Amino acid sequence: MMRSLYVKFAAVTIGIMFLSGVVAFLISNTYYQHSLKPQNDEKNTKIALEMAAFIENNPEITMSDYLSNMADIGYQLYLVDNDGREQLFGAEFRENNLTDSDIQKVLDGEIFHGMVHFPRQTFVTGFFANELKNSIGVPVTYQNSDYALFIRPDIKLLFNEMHLLFGVLFALTIILSILFVLFSTNYLVKPISRLSTATKQLAKGKLQVNTLPTKRKDELGELSTSFSQMAKQIEKNDRLRKEFVSNISHDIQSPLSNIKGYTNLLNDKETSEEEKKQYTSIINEEISRLSIMTDQLLLLSSLDQDQHIVKKKRFNISSQLKDLLTSYHWLIQEKEIMLSYTLPDLEIDADPSLLNTVWDNLLSNALKYNHPAGSIDIQLTYTEGHCSISFTDTGIGISKEETERIFDRFYRADASRTRSVKGTGLGLSIVATIVELHGGTISVQSDNMAGTTFIVKLPLRG
Numbered sequence: 001m002m003r004s005l006y007v008k009f010a011a012v013t014i015g016i017m018f019l020s021g022v023v024a025f026l027i028s029n030t031y032y033q034h035s036l037k038p039q040n041d042e043k044n045t046k047i048a049l050e051m052a053a054f055i056e057n058n059p060e061i062t063m064s065d066y067l068s069n070m071a072d073i074g075y076q077l078y079l080v081d082n083d084g085r086e087q088l089f090g091a092e093f094r095e096n097n098l099t100d101s102d103i104q105k106v107l108d109g110e111i112f113h114g115m116v117h118f119p120r121q122t123f124v125t126g127f128f129a130n131e132l133k134n135s136i137g138v139p140v141t142y143q144n145s146d147y148a149l150f151i152r153p154d155i156k157l158l159f160n161e162m163h164l165l166f167g168v169l170f171a172l173t174i175i176l177s178i179l180f181v182l183f184s185t186n187y188l189v190k191p192i193s194r195l196s197t198a199t200k201q202l203a204k205g206k207l208q209v210n211t212l213p214t215k216r217k218d219e220l221g222e223l224s225t226s227f228s229q230m231a232k233q234i235e236k237n238d239r240l241r242k243e244f245v246s247n248i249s250h251d252i253q254s255p256l257s258n259i260k261g262y263t264n265l266l267n268d269k270e271t272s273e274e275e276k277k278q279y280t281s282i283i284n285e286e287i288s289r290l291s292i293m294t295d296q297l298l299l300l301s302s303l304d305q306d307q308h309i310v311k312k313k314r315f316n317i318s319s320q321l322k323d324l325l326t327s328y329h330w331l332i333q334e335k336e337i338m339l340s341y342t343l344p345d346l347e348i349d350a351d352p353s354l355l356n357t358v359w360d361n362l363l364s365n366a367l368k369y370n371h372p373a374g375s376i377d378i379q380l381t382y383t384e385g386h387c388s389i390s391f392t393d394t395g396i397g398i399s400k401e402e403t404e405r406i407f408d409r410f411y412r413a414d415a416s417r418t419r420s421v422k423g424t425g426l427g428l429s430i431v432a433t434i435v436e437l438h439g440g441t442i443s444v445q446s447d448n449m450a451g452t453t454f455i456v457k458l459p460l461r462g
């Protein structure tokens, strides 16, 4: 894949270079045909006329000497007289293609503008065409005879070095550009191919990718950075999924084996009525734990799958919280917990049943993880657009490392501290998902051993 991208990229770039070359040539050719060619013709006409004037004004000089001298300076000259006698000074013309009428017109006193009329098809190279047609012809009178003098600059003599210089410049530009294109393409394509390799590894299940060019400060660097972030996220999800499955299996397995053990004991003839009662209540407890867990799992999966599960309506959130406190009244008393709260009337747009689940979980946790005779404080405050509800307890607290994980599914903090408390580890992950679906946030502050505060922030109007 990398090869073909490399080849394509290099080919396209080199193609573009050549295309630009052709277009640039066509444009400069138009410029030459429209502007430079007439200027060149004009310049040479002036020179030819000056030569003719010099010959006519200085009849004492020998014309052929003067013309050979001009040829030495850098001109090709062709002289014809009325009788058709021709003389050539300087380098030969490659083609002697003047027509008789061209010559006759000059002998009759006209100026021949071969340069400006030189065919357009020859492009700029017409400038270099060493042909007699590509010259300027002027009439000259010398010792009472009429001559036609055709001149053109000897390009070879005048411009040979420039010619070479431009040739070398042109060739070097092309060769160097191609080399640089091949080189820079590699620089561009290499990270892509590394990304591609990383993608393949990821697809094969190798989730640790770290050889990406994330330090580049361009789009590819950005892509690499988001790619490795994505890989990390996938790895995390993968780990969570595995944990999730193993946790589910374990959490279903242990109550089931408890139930099995106790039902066997129930059938035992030696079990007393008293014991039977105790076993039945344990079995009941395990069954209700299983039932709670399956309810929670069902809720989680529907929260995961469907955003539309949130059915918002306006309701009084403080009444809802007060009702909940009433239903927990007996448990709060039983645990001798001191409860305080500030719940001013407030209406919000939200899903009442889902939010009830949130408060239920936070309150039951504050009770479960509290010390006997501890206290719980609930505060509702609000500003323009948001309200925040806090649950503060004086319980066992959560360590700093654990606060990062308590919202993960099935996560239960340090088993030795919470062993006595029954739980599934799903409650807070449900809470976090519901709050998130409402566009709110949840945060936790905890002083290990000295209590915990959960703060839920919700927008008032959905």
Ligand code: ADP
Binding pocket: 361, 365, 366, 369, 393, 395, 396, 397, 398, 406, 411, 412, 413, 414, 418, 422, 423, 424, 425, 426, 427, 428, 429, 452
């Ligand atoms: P669980 O069913 O175990 O209560 P949760 O998801 O509700 O599951 O809570 C996850 C873990 O977070 C709990 O096991 C507990 O260790 C910790 N936790 C939650 N709330 C509190 C709290 N108020 N005080 C101390 N620890 C808490």
